[in-house]
Amino acid sequence: MTRRRAIALAAVWVLPSLLLLGYAWVVYARWRIDLPTPLSPEARSAVVGSLRGALGEAGATAPSHPELARRLPGDGPVVASLFLDGVIVARTEGYGKTIAEATHAAATVATMHPAIKGLDAAARARARWKVDVVVGRGPIDRSNAIVELVALHPGVDGLGVTVERGADDPTLLLLPDEMFLEGLLAKKPLTAMVPDVGMGVEFDRADAIFARRAKLDAPGWKAEHRRYFRFRTDAFVEVPGDAAPPLQLSRGLPYGPPVTPATLEAAALAGARYLVAHLSPTGRYVYEQNLTTGRGTNPQGGAYSLPRHAGTTYFLAEVYRHTKAEWLREPIERAAGHLDELVEAGGCAVTLPGGIKGACVIDRGEKTANLGSTALGVVALAEYQRATGDQRFLPLATALTEWIVWMQRDDGSFRHLYNVPKQLRDDKTMLLYFSGEATLALARMYEVTGDVRYAKAAERGLDWLVGWYDFFMGGFLYGEEHWTCIAAEALAPYVKKAPYLDFCNGLADFWGKSQARPGDYPDQPDLVGSHNLTPFVMPQNTPAGSHSEARISTYLLGKYHGHPSAALRHDILETLGYLLRQQIRLDNDYAVPPAARGLGGIAGNPVDRTVRIDYVQHVCSAFIRAVELAEEEAAATH
Amino acid sequence: MVVTIAYVIVLADLLHNRHAWARIILYLLPLATAVMAVGTAIGRRVGWWMTISGGAVMLLWAVAFIVLLITTASYLSGVYGAFGKAAASGMMLAVALVVECVAFLPALQLKWSLTRAGRRAFGLAPARKAAAS
Numbered sequence: 001m002t003r004r005r006a007i008a009l010a011a012v013w014v015l016p017s018l019l020l021l022g023y024a025w026v027v028y029a030r031w032r033i034d035l036p037t038p039l040s041p042e043a044r045s046a047v048v049g050s051l052r053g054a055l056g057e058a059g060a061t062a063p064s065h066p067e068l069a070r071r072l073p074g075d076g077p078v079v080a081s082l083f084l085d086g087v088i089v090a091r092t093e094g095y096g097k098t099i100a101e102a103t104h105a106a107a108t109v110a111t112m113h114p115a116i117k118g119l120d121a122a123a124r125a126r127a128r129w130k131v132d133v134v135v136g137r138g139p140i141d142r143s144n145a146i147v148e149l150v151a152l153h154p155g156v157d158g159l160g161v162t163v164e165r166g167a168d169d170p171t172l173l174l175l176p177d178e179m180f181l182e183g184l185l186a187k188k189p190l191t192a193m194v195p196d197v198g199m200g201v202e203f204d205r206a207d208a209i210f211a212r213r214a215k216l217d218a219p220g221w222k223a224e225h226r227r228y229f230r231f232r233t234d235a236f237v238e239v240p241g242d243a244a245p246p247l248q249l250s251r252g253l254p255y256g257p258p259v260t261p262a263t264l265e266a267a268a269l270a271g272a273r274y275l276v277a278h279l280s281p282t283g284r285y286v287y288e289q290n291l292t293t294g295r296g297t298n299p300q301g302g303a304y305s306l307p308r309h310a311g312t313t314y315f316l317a318e319v320y321r322h323t324k325a326e327w328l329r330e331p332i333e334r335a336a337g338h339l340d341e342l343v344e345a346g347g348c349a350v351t352l353p354g355g356i357k358g359a360c361v362i363d364r365g366e367k368t369a370n371l372g373s374t375a376l377g378v379v380a381l382a383e384y385q386r387a388t389g390d391q392r393f394l395p396l397a398t399a400l401t402e403w404i405v406w407m408q409r410d411d412g413s414f415r416h417l418y419n420v421p422k423q424l425r426d427d428k429t430m431l432l433y434f435s436g437e438a439t440l441a442l443a444r445m446y447e448v449t450g451d452v453r454y455a456k457a458a459e460r461g462l463d464w465l466v467g468w469y470d471f472f473m474g475g476f477l478y479g480e481e482h483w484t485c486i487a488a489e490a491l492a493p494y495v496k497k498a499p500y501l502d503f504c505n506g507l508a509d510f511w512g513k514s515q516a517r518p519g520d521y522p523d524q525p526d527l528v529g530s531h532n533l534t535p536f537v538m539p540q541n542t543p544a545g546s547h548s549e550a551r552i553s554t555y556l557l558g559k560y561h562g563h564p565s566a567a568l569r570h571d572i573l574e575t576l577g578y579l580l581r582q583q584i585r586l587d588n589d590y591a592v593p594p595a596a597r598g599l600g601g602i603a604g605n606p607v608d609r610t611v612r613i614d615y616v617q618h619v620c621s622a623f624i625r626a627v628e629l630a631e632e633e634a635a636a637t638h
Numbered sequence: 639m640v641v642t643i644a645y646v647i648v649l650a651d652l653l654h655n656r657h658a659w660a661r662i663i664l665y666l667l668p669l670a671t672a673v674m675a676v677g678t679a680i681g682r683r684v685g686w687w688m689t690i691s692g693g694a695v696m697l698l699w700a701v702a703f704i705v706l707l708i709t710t711a712s713y714l715s716g717v718y719g720a721f722g723k724a725a726a727s728g729m730m731l732a733v734a735l736v737v738e739c740v741a742f743l744p745a746l747q748l749k750w751s752l753t754r755a756g757r758r759a760f761g762l763a764p765a766r767k768a769a770a771s
Binding site: 020023024025026027028029030031032138141150151152153157230520521522523524533534535536 | 704705708709711712713714715716717718719720721722723724725
């Protein structure tokens, strides 16, 4: 081979790869925003101290700390937002060559801000500064609808626009957390089948906010020559009472507490308090609560889910069983009593073969009863009895359980819908979750009554649920079978079958593969422990909670079989660390108005501001049930 | 022609796209294979050029697809800091499929058409450089 031919051959094999690599680097570098190291607690304190001074007699002073001499790309700005009782009362922006200069400029503006001047001393003391130091900018592509779905990183990137007028071009900023406080993120569902999971940015609404801030009407704003950009910030918020250095924020949240038995129990109790605060006198919950506006749904009308009502009540009883917190008892009885009222009002009473009385739960105005409402109703009532020993709901629970047994087919599967006026069982419709919920209800009723009929029915249900996966792709794909594994563990005192454990181990392993590990998403360390398939869509908190519940049951099932998995226990606690961070606490509620009664709440995902009752139920049920796992982990570690 | 028919069936039934511009891009493939097939069948200089053109279009299509995937991955890594293991695996799979289903046939056809044997089959004289060596 000649030298020339050897070079040509090498070039043929190497050059295309080099060209593609170089091209990839150019694209990556164009869109990347490189970030400096976040400010230290001392530097953050100096910044907030300067702003705090602007609220008092001292006036605006430049903060003093070596880190604050750092050059600010694009002169910042430093954006200081003053929150009072969950609402922004003032926002100032200061530009400067360094962080210290920009902070001083922002503090100077604050001393002259009319809203701040109008605050009395008590309000100023109560208010909390949140600071965003703009540390990097990058381009944004809004060229088509597909790119707009991934135009910016939700909760991490802010959206900025410079209005180009030739001179003194004003720049307007929507901060990373403002993007979701204003409800601009992840609102476009990926599919109609999963409306909760969304992507993208509401650019039209963002433009409306920009126009309002620029004091222009919509046509006037559109007539301007605008240049949009993304930016990232080093964000931190003042701790109430200045008890600690300002907390560094990621997606508007500081790091959560460590995962310990005490923090898990406290978090579960906080969730229970949230739900009790959102339980109306009639026994129905405020189904959804917006944490930004403070508006909640009307418990007496509008969207409501009875299975979720029952599941939430089950969780409250579960917390009572673990903690014996007496303030829980009356609300549990109120919510459980509402189920009783609905059974009475709904007219779903059947006389079953052998003269056995059966009943089902159906909401007002509905004609079709679903299996899930009744099944989780039974789970809640049985949990109440497990927690209190009080048998007041046992007759109701028994009638409901008999109806569930009647809805079961000979092969162990369940009918999911029942037409009450026509007294017809629907043999065609299959819905998510209901079979697992019904199996759990039967297993729990076996526990509280000792009636073997229920245990056998639960066993048939589990055999069918687990057996469904006996096909060539079984073990590689799973549905949302969390109730199945909770039921398998609940039934373990009666029957322990290796296929149940194999199934739940497989399911736990399947979910574990979607768990973000440290380093998986370098720009998103706050998502470690979450369950997600891609870094481009925000992880949902509720599945992380329900998966944790099922994995806890799988761990306990392993104990029944004599071989619990320490690795699974570690994975569960890692997920709970992520979820602890997501809960609204005193240190992260700066943007939650008192009307929302948000403490203890869990939103749908890290950039969502809606709390639904089942979000809190699943996540906090995992918290309380994981207390014993955290104790075991602590014992194993030490 | 078998490949052309297979492409049409796959694009019409399995990978039907509702966007006209996407359909045009996808249907370039059966068009190019049809041009290659007809060119190879009729031979002579015009057939040779048809074969070369059809093959080149398919190769360029494959390269453009790969460049598009790399652009997507680089862009998303830039914005999100990661592309994700599943997305990276999916991308590698997509590239492998495109190489196998789109690039393989024209690569072989072009290689053959540019050889002396290939040109002879089209009724053309060997290329000057090839003749010199």
